[in-house]
Amino acid sequence: MSDEYEHKLEAKSDYAGDASSVSTPDIDAVPDAELPDQELYHSHSWWTTYVFSQDAKYIGIQYALTAIGTGLLGLVLSWLMRIQLAWPGLGWLEPSSYYQFVTMHGMIMVVYLLTALFLGGFGNLLIPLMCGARDMAFPYVNMLSYWAFVVAVVVLLASFFVPGGPTGAGWTLYPPQAITAGTPGYNGGIILMLISLILFVAGFTMGGLNYIITVLQLRARGMTLMRLPLTIWGIFTATVLAMFAFPALLVGCLMMTLDSLLGTSFFMPAMVSLGETLTHEGGSPILFQHLFWFFGHPEVYIVALPAFGIVSDLLSVHSRKTIFGYRMMVWAIVGIGALSFFVWAHHMYVSGMNPWFGFFFATTTLIIAVPTAIKVYNWILTLWRGNIVLSLPMLFSLGFIVTFLNGGLTGLFLGNVTVDVPLSDTYFVVAHFHMVMGIAPILVVFGAIYHWYPLVTGRMMNETLGKIHFWITFIGSYAIYFPMHYQGFVGVPRRYYEIYDSPYIDVSTLLLNKFITIAVLIVGAAQLLFLYNLFASARLGKKAEKNPWKANSLEWQTPQMPPEHGNWGKEPPKVYRWPYDFSVPGAKEDYIPQNQPPSEIIGAKVEKT
Amino acid sequence: MIVALSIFLITIGSVAFHFWSPWWWTEVASNWGNMDDTILLTFWITGAVFIAICFFVAYCVWKYSYKKDRRAEYKPEDKKLESRLTWATAIGVAALLAPGLVVWNQYVTVPKDAYKVEVFAYQWGWKYRLPGEDNILGKTDIKYINDENPFGLILEDPNGKDDLLVDAQELHVLKDRPVKFELRTIDVLHNFYVPQFRGKMDMVPGIVTYYWLTPTRVGDFEVLCAEYCGTGHYAMRGRVIVDEEKEYKKWEAKQITFEKMLAKNRKNDNLQLVKKDK
Amino acid sequence: MSKKKSIFQLLTEKPWEQDQIEADNEHQGQTVNLTKQKLGLRTLMAASTVLFSLFIVAYSDRMLVHDWRNMPEPWLLWFNTGILVISSLVFHQTTKYAKNEFFDKTKNGLYFVGFLAYSFLIGQLIVWYQLMNTGYYATSNVANAFFYLFTTIHALHIIGGIYFWGKTTSKFIKKSLKKEEINNLIDICAVYWHFLLAVWLVLFGLMLSS
Incomplete structure (x- = not known):
């Protein structure tokens, strides 16, 4: 060990000594590849190229478009709900449809939009490109994963057309209410919802397998784990969380399906439903809640961690500065991921579980605030003494910081068990989770789309429309x-x-509801602008130059942009540095791509920290 | 410039909204004023962090906006700064957590002198049961529920005979006396919630949950169901009236015991049978 | 690549420092020295372990409620367990044959394993049939429901295994792959077989002991 180390030091001092002299090929030297190049599947027909594609980039786009399409439905549902809340006198919706829309909106946004978009969409697009692989590890399985997702979406949407309509059980699907007569869609819609979730989990597992193996085993030469962009760290950790969290959802769904279809009593206690005594006996509704939140809390981070990763990269690229505290950022991502399995019951402080659990889960929940806070500090310290380009991705990243900060801080209210008692199940909770895992990640999604759009289409999105x-x-x-x-x-x-006949709610609260609804309608309409920009720019947008944001990470360094099948042409890239070499002292440009050999940037020197 | 200014204004606006908007909590009517205090403490700490960070971002955006001839600083990490921030955060978090846990401990520890009231929830309404003279609530079972015995008391349990059954949406409680609500539901999850009392707990079929409080002012308060329970969830309202001793006794005297109710119901049934026979 | 690092060493690397840069440039881009299929299987087994563990947690929680009535354990379950043990042993032997390039022995081994897997499934079906004939329906008690659920999920895993066993066997017979590649696949199937045996032993043990 010591010998080797000294040898390296020597080599280093030599190198520093004649930095001004002509480059020697020596410093670019990389050992021969020990691993064979990845074999690639080539499609032969129109069907296998455009529909059942096995190219991860293409699957990523398919995933993203399907997720966004489903998300639009979720958006429209939110309009309908908000109109009802603001103008209850109109009789706009029946109570049962209101609850059905609440449920479908929640489930669609959390699972079918955000999870699918971040992992299926950005995961597929970026993992192979950023790691320097030609494709995912198992392209065929990857294709199956997408089509399982499509079937899951179709089953979900089918529930709008069965008798009784979709389930109105709330996205948490708590039994016994979810499968008893007092809830809309209790015998048709809920079954389709459960089947759809089971399919989603199956599909996701196939995709997740690919993301994990590709990140671990198929990176380019020189790409160590600690040279990966934080985007990949975020997506990778989120995938690991999902692989361990989704089984809990699967268990809950399977057992509830049986309770509903066969009449077993896993979760169903003895009860009198609307005057009728049911045959169930002894089941535990709280057990379902534990299972659901054992999935549900990591699910929050399954959405948040990719957003954390992506926003770190956007901030770094667009402020032309090294991400501050890269190692801390990685530790925080991994730490948050691990801790997220020990906080689930903070959703259940007033659920009737043993109240003494409250102490444990309040403590773990507030502990998780520490790594999260560190991430926020590091984002803002990245801006400090940066050279901030106010491009669209940067704007959205700044928006993310403000909304995430706000939502994160209100999380400290709800995580602290005492404060949760008066606030739980009120609009405070609704506001908190929309801010922290609705708006904040969605802003990152937009930032990411504006950022990577040229990579996908070769054109830029319209800047003015984007700013509006x-x-x-x-x-x-x-x-x-x-x-x-x-x-x-x-x-x-x-x-x-x-709720407008309640004595303690005065007129002003009603007024506030109207204001909020108007804002919802405007914000929703602005998304049409985005959609127009998204589709129109693919044809009309300005042609993008190669690496338009002057970024370092590998996805911008492909021989062609947009990258072709197999990504890298003849030879996969060799990686010589981490992706955050922005504004390196002594270097000519303010960025150094990861695959640029040292001989080309002689002069650039980094002080030891 | 505009961006920095907007972030600055959003921060100022949020603070102004907090202090001057008309929306704030209802006047507390129970001993759980300390929940409000923990919320206020949380507001001070998190509010300070919110303002500091937003201002910092606004400052950075204004000060370091892009110039072609400038280079950003190259600084991968600063261990000292990072560990300081970590510790400061940890201390702040601990300051939030500690009082929270103290109050929670009070919340889950019922005082010995608390009297018991059973809250009985169904889709979609409320009923109540008082323990009667013996101060013991009789045992119940879902299987015993029928038209004669809507509360499902176990007939063989002698403790249930003198229980007072309140088959109405309205409950009276005593001012300044700790009361333990024993929460029972016969169908799905519900939650007995009075905004002015602050307390909350789900009701779960198959088990009896509880919480306690001491009402501190006389008044008429609305009960809401705070756990989604199906189509009628929003209409599941009741009333709690906090009384002084005298009014309370009057109300209590009007309630009938289980024994009497059973006798009455049986008589009615018999009458109906007789009518049918005719 | 050559030296093994602990996860802590790995996560404390400073990728921007010169000596780290030089060490990193030698890296081959692979984290662990396993084929992607082997690592993939391990990932799936980890996820599957979580799944079964959660079932077990749910079982143990639900068991405590007073309405729980234990199921009888038909002797046929012992027989089926035996089949599973034997098939695991045979598969283990088969991987050895494959390594030594005994083509016929390997082929017979693979066939026998498949036969045993199908027998196990049929055996489980017969157990179901017997139980239902004696009135132990999933609805009559939650203990029965758990039994049917466990056996179904386990059987689905076996069916998945049979699918990959079929693909591997046909590739082996067609000799369409290189020796290392086909041995890799046979190894993977064998590991999966052992995993399912272990899962079954845990589930069976749990149901016996409660």
């Missing part, structure tokens, strides 16, 4: 959710179809 979109979305959604917290303080409970 940003300001309306950011200010608008802040105006929706910030005041909503205060409705929660008043005590307005969530999941209420209407």
Whole structure:
């Protein structure tokens, strides 16, 4: 060990000594490849090229478009709900449809939009490119994963057309209510929902397998784990979480399906439902809640961690500065991921579980605030003394910092068991989780789309439209959710179809509801602008130059842009540095791509920290 | 410039909204004023962090906006700064957590002198049961529920005979006396929630959950169901009236015992049978 | 690549420092020295272990409620367990044959394993049939429901295994792959077989002991 180390030091001092002299090929030297190049599947027909494609980039786009399409439905549902809340006198919706829309909106946004978009969409697009692989490890399985997702979406949407309509059980699907007569869709919609989730989990497992193996085993030469962009760290950790968390959802769904279809009593206790005594006996509704949140809490981080990773990269690239505290960022991602399995019951402080659990889970929950806070500090310290380009991705990243900070801090209210008692099940909770895992990740999604759009299409998105979109979305959604917290303080409970005859709710609260609804409609409409920009720019957008943002990570260094099948042409890239070499002292440019050999950037020197 | 200014204004606006908007919690009517205090403490700490970070971001965006001839600083990490921030955060978090846990401990520890009231929830309404003279609530079972015995008391349990059954949406409680709500549901999850009392707990079929409080002011408060329970969830309201001793006794005297109710119901049934026979 | 690092060493690397850069440039881009199929199988087994563990947790929680009535253990379950043990042993032997390039022995081994797997499934079906004939329905008690659920999930895993066993066997017979590649696949199937045996022993033990 010591010999080798000294040898390296020597080599280093030599190198520093004649930095000014002509480059020697020596310093670019990389040992011969020990591993064979990846074998690639080539499609032969139109069907296997455009429909059942096995190219991860293409699957990523398919995933993203399907998820966004489903998400649009979720958006429309939210409009319908908000109109009901603001103008209850109109009789716009029946209570049962209101609850069905609440449920479908929640489930669609959390699972079918955000999870699918971050992991299926960005995961497929970016993992092979950023790791320097030609494709995913198992392209065929990857293709199956996408089509399982499509079937899951179709089954979910089919529930709108069965008798009784989709389930109105709330996205948490708590039994016994989810499968008894008092809830809309209790015998048709809920079954389709459960089947759809089971399919989603099956599909995701196939995809997740690919993401994990590709990140671990198929990286380019020189690409150590600690040279990976934080985007990959975020997506990778989120995938690992999902592989361990989704089984809990699967167990819950399977057992509830049996309770509903066969009449078993896993979760169903003896009960009298609307005057009729049911045959169930002894089941435990709280057991379902434990299973659900053992999935549900990591699920929050399955959405958040990729967003954390992506936003770190956006901030670094667009402020032309090294991400601050890369190692801390990696530790925080991994730490948050690990801790997220020990906090689930903070969703259940007032669920009737043993109240003494409250002490444990309040403590773990507040501990998780520490690594999360570190991430926020490191983002803002990345801006400090940067050279901040106010491009669209940067704008959305700044929007993310503000909304995530706000939502994260209100998490400290709800995580602290005592404070949760008066606030749980009120609009404070609704405002909190929309801010922290709705708006914040969605802003990252937009930033990421503006950022990587040229990589996919070879064209830039329209900047002016993008700016209008940003300001309306950011200010608008802040105006929706910030005041909503205060409705929660008043005590307005969530999941209420209407509440306006309550003595303690005065006119002003009603007024606030109208204001929020108007903001919702405006923000929603602004998304149409985005959609127009998304599709129109593919044809009309300005042609992008290669590596338009002057980024370092590998996805921009492919021989062609957009990258072709197999990504790297003849030979996969060799990696000589980490992706955050921005503004290196002594270097000519303010960025050094990861695959640029040392001989080309002689002069650039980094002080030892 | 505009970006920095907007972030600055959003921060100022949020603070202004907090202090001057009309939306705030209802006046507390129980001993759980200390929950409000923990919320206020949390507000001070998190509010300071929110303002500091937003201002910092606004400053950075204004000060370090892109210039072609400038280079960003190259600084991969700063161990000292990072560990300081970590410790500061840890201390802040501990300051939030400690009082929270103290209050939670009070919340889950029922005082010995608390009297018991059973809250009985169904889709979609409330009923109540008082223990009667013996101060013991009789045992119940779902299987015993029928038209004669809507509360499902076990007939063989002598403790249930003198229980007072309140078959109405309205409950009276005593001012300044700790009361333990024993929460029972016969169908799905519900949650007995009075905004002014602050307390909350789900009701779960198959088990009896509880929480306690001491009402501190006389008044008429609305009960809400705070756990989604199906289509009628939003309409599941009741009333709690906090009384002084005298009014309470009057109300209590009007309630009938289980024994009497059973006798009455049986008589009605018999009458109906007789009518049918005719 | 050559030297093994602990996860802590790995995560404390400073990728921007010169000596780390030089060490990193030698890296081959693979984290652990396993084929992607082997690592993939391990990932799936980990996820599957979580799945079964959660079932077991649910079982243990539900067991404590007073309405729990234990199921009888038909002797046929012991027989099926035996089949599973034997098939695991045979598979283990088969991987050895494959390594030594005994083509016929390997082929027979693979066939026999497949036969045993199908027998196990049929055996489980007969157990179901017997239980239902004697009135132990999933609805009559939750203990029965758990039994049917466990056996179904386990059987689905076996069916998945049979699918890959079929693909591997046909590739082996067609000799369409290189020796290392086909041995890799046979190894993977064998590991999966052992895994399913272990899962079954845990589940069976759990149901016996409760």
